[in-house]
Amino acid sequence: MKNILTRRTIRSYTKEDVNDTLLNELLFKASRTQTMGNLQLYSVVVTRSEEMKQRLAPAHFNQPMVTAAPVVLTFCADFRRTTRWAEERQASPGYDNLLSFQNAATDALLYCQTFCNLAEERGLGLCFLGTTIYMPQMIIDTLKLPKLVFPVATITVGWPAEEPPLTDRLPLAAIRHDETYCDYTRERIDAFYHEKEQLPENQEFVRINGKLTLAQVFTDCRYTKRDNEAMSAGLLDALRHQGFG
Secondary structure, three states, rough: OOOHHHHOOOEEEEEOOHHHHHHHHHHHHHOOOOOHHHOOOEEEEEOOOHHHHHHHHHHOOOOHHHOOOOOEEEEEEEEEHHHHHHHOOOOOOOOHHHHHHHHHHHHEEEEEHHHHHHHOOOOOEEEEEEEHHHHHHHHHHOOOOOOOOOEEEEEEEEOEOOOOOOOOOOOOOHOOOOOOOOOOOHHHHHHHHHHHHHHHHHHHHHHHHHOOOHHHHHHHHOOOOOHHHHHHHHHHHHHHOOOOO
């Protein structure tokens, strides 16, 4: 994939390995991405062993990509390294707070996205696992993450064994706001979501879930209020456990 307009999420991989030389090259080049204060507030845990992938899988709802991919990368917000550096250099760090987590999470996600762009340019297939922050304590325990280190993104990496269709996207007008935020009227919502709602695959999605609208599939089935509140509580507990708050 050398064109961002044709990028696809890849969940099926060949048996070919992703060698460490290539992986290190991509991780190194990605470190040129933006970072707060030039502190590089991130770390990445590389998982290759079948045993560790099996142990990580439950935290990602046992999605098959976790165990099928040659490599699983867990990108972490990391203020541990900077804090230890400060402590060893007669400085007094104060990074055990929510603001510091936000800064480190932003750094880690920027680094992750840059890695993804570079990896796809080389022909690798990737899948971003949004489940990373659903049950973070399981990942923290499995990867033995110390205080001030928190998982924020997981990527499965391998050579593609599929070429799925492109997924739909909202029009640019739906996300661009000039000068100030322009709120969404009913008319604007109708205009922005019409094409998405008319796609045959999305209409089938509505049918098989027994709903009236595509929005109901997301609110009632995929990302429910009950689940969001429960996982939010777990997220806050894990942040406190890791020293961010």
